Every structure is written in C-alpha cells, then in structure tokens.
Amino acid sequence: MNSASATAxxxxxxxxxxxxxxxxxxxxxxxHKGDVISILGASGSGKSTFLRCINLLETPDEGSISLDGxxxxxxxxxxxxxxxxxxxxxxxxxxxxxxVFQSFNLWSHMTVLQNxxxxxxxxxxxxxxxxxxxxxxxxxxxxxxxxxxxxxxxLSGGQQQRVAIARALAMNPQVMLFDEPTSALDPELxxxxxxxxxxxAEEGRTMLVVTHEMGFARHVSNRVVFMQHGVxxxxxxxxxxxxxLPTEGFRKFVGGHQQRNGE
Ligand code: ADP
Ligand code: MG
Numbered sequence: 001m002n003s004a005s006a007t008a009x010x011x012x013x014x015x016x017x018x019x020x021x022x023x024x025x026x027x028x029x030x031x032h033k034g035d036v037i038s039i040l041g042a043s044g045s046g047k048s049t050f051l052r053c054i055n056l057l058e059t060p061d062e063g064s065i066s067l068d069g070x071x072x073x074x075x076x077x078x079x080x081x082x083x084x085x086x087x088x089x090x091x092x093x094x095x096x097x098x099x100v101f102q103s104f105n106l107w108s109h110m111t112v113l114q115n116x117x118x119x120x121x122x123x124x125x126x127x128x129x130x131x132x133x134x135x136x137x138x139x140x141x142x143x144x145x146x147x148x149x150x151x152x153x154x155l156s157g158g159q160q161q162r163v164a165i166a167r168a169l170a171m172n173p174q175v176m177l178f179d180e181p182t183s184a185l186d187p188e189l190x191x192x193x194x195x196x197x198x199x200x201a202e203e204g205r206t207m208l209v210v211t212h213e214m215g216f217a218r219h220v221s222n223r224v225v226f227m228q229h230g231v232x233x234x235x236x237x238x239x240x241x242x243x244x245l246p247t248e249g250f251r252k253f254v255g256g257h258q259q260r261n262g263e
Contacts (some may be wrong), residue, residue: 038216038221055094093170117132217238228249
C-alpha cells in the first residue's frame with residue numbers, strides 16, 4: 001500500500017441519540033490520506049452531530065473512531081452509554097483534528113496573529129518565535145498577512161473565516177473538519193473562503209467538509225457522502241453521485257438545490 005492510500009480516519013457504526021431522538025443511526029466512514037470528502041444532507045440530517053462525534057465534542061453512544069491508526073479509548077458507563085476512557089488521549093486526538101465552524105469562533109479579544117499562535121503556543125508548547133514564524137506563513141497562505149494585528153471585529157466574515165482556517169492549520173492537524181464554513185457568509189465573500197479550501201485540497205490535506213456548496217462537492221472533493229435521517233443514503237465519487245443520481249433522496253436533494261439557485 002502506498003502512502004497516498006493510507007487510512008487517516010476510520011469511523012465505525014457511530015450512533016447518537018438526544019433523549020428520544022435517534023440522530024445518528026450507525027454511520028461508518030473511512031478517509032484515506034488526501035481525501036476530500038463532502039458531506040451533504042438536508043438541515044437536521046445529523047451532519048453537525050456526526051462531525052462533533054468525531055472530535056468528541058459529543059460522545060457517541062456506540063461506535064469507534066481511529067485517527068492515524070490510534071483508536072480512541074471508550075468505556076461503557078453503568079447506564080450502558082459510552083464515555084471517553086482517557087481524557088489526555090482525547091485532548092491529544094482533538095489537537096490533531098482541525099475544526100472550522102460556521103460561526104468562525106475567533107477569540108475577539110485577541111489579534112489575528114494571537115488567534116493563530118494561541119494553540120501551538122499553549123497546547124503544543126512550542127516557542128513563541130517558532131509559532132509566530134509559522135503563523136505568518138499561514139497568514140500569507142490565506143491572504144491575510146497584512147491584517148495580522150487586526151482584531152476580528154475589524155475583519156469581514158470571509159476574512160475571519162480565513163483566520164479560523166489558519167488557526168486550525170497552525171496545529172498541523174491530520175484531518176480538517178469543516179462544518180458549513182461558508183453558510184454564515186454574505187454571498188460575495190463565499191468565493192475567497194472556497195479558494196483557500198481548494199488550495200488545501202490541492203496540497204493533499206485530508207478534509208471532511210459539511211457543505212451546501214455543490215460546486216465544491218462536485219469539483220474539489222474526491223468523495224461525496226449524502227446523509228439523510230441519520231444514515232448515509234448514498235456515497236461515491238462526485239461523478240457517481242451527481243451523474244448517477246443513485247437514490248431518490250439524493251435526486252430530490254439535488255433538485256431542491258438547483259431550484260433554489262435558479263439552475
Ligand atoms: P445538521 O447539521 O445536518 O443540520 P444536526 O446534527 O445539527 O443536523 O442535528 C440533527 C438532529 O439532532 C436535529 O433534529 C437536532 O435538533 C438534533 N440535535 C442536535 N444537537 C442536539 C442537542 N445537543 N440536543 C438535542 N438535540 C440535538
Ligand atoms: Mg449542521
């Protein structure tokens with residue numbers, strides 16, 4: 001097996017309920033290194049819950065997660081639910097999963113540069129000089145080097161999201177998780193964020209991207225997963241899904257998007 005096809009992330013049979021609501025009904029997914037997987041689905045289908053289970057912001061009720069061959073230890077609580085068995089392992093694994101949210105979540109009292117160096121400085125305990133040097137390179141990459149001393153409130157949404165991407169990259173994550181990174185942006189700012197994400201894909205970064213951007217799903221990702229009612233209803237290459245339209249659920253989903261976008 002060559003390194004290009006090595007497994008980065010394996011998720012097996014994830015189940016999650018909130019009270020009586022069974023949100024994830026057994027989701028399995030394997031991401032190879034360099035895969036860019038778009039996760040599509042209607043609102044409420046469980047996409048965010050799925051990403052949050054992967055980095056244990058939510059604890060799955062069932063299932064297992066392995067990152068780069070290391071499986072997250074889970075214990076069964078007396079009531080039968082799973083709990084993470086090893087807090088230090090969870091912290092370590094989480095630091096290897098870069099997460100980018102719809103709402104940017106930058107620290108508002110810190111400048112752009114401070115936002116980007118905070119993780120490597122405090123969590124990875126690297127030297128300030130090294131963190132600053134790398135942060136400046138990352139800010140060049142996302143086109144915001146000249147804004148390094150700005151506070152988030154003085155940036156546009158697209159700029160804030162690019163800072164959030166640089167901040168996630170600063171931890172040198174093995175897998176990047178994006179949850180609708182462009183959904184909160186004004187339409188004219190979506191393109192600048194998608195361009196940065198495309199450049200990460202072209203660098204061979206492993207990415208799971210929950211998105212409603214059909215252009216990204218079709219032309220940037222190499223795999224597409226369509227979730228419906230807490231299960232994977234269809235998955236395959238963009239061609240297999242968008243040309244093949246394999247399930248009724250996916251046909252309706254794509255039809256709804258085309259109508260909304262006037263295509
Ligand atoms: P999506 O991201 O696909 O829109 P979500 O994962 O956010 O879907 O939500 C899936 C379902 O789980 C929804 O019905 C939502 O109301 C429910 N849900 C998500 N998080 C919670 C929570 N913390 N408590 C209760 N219900 C939740
Ligand atoms: Mg969501």
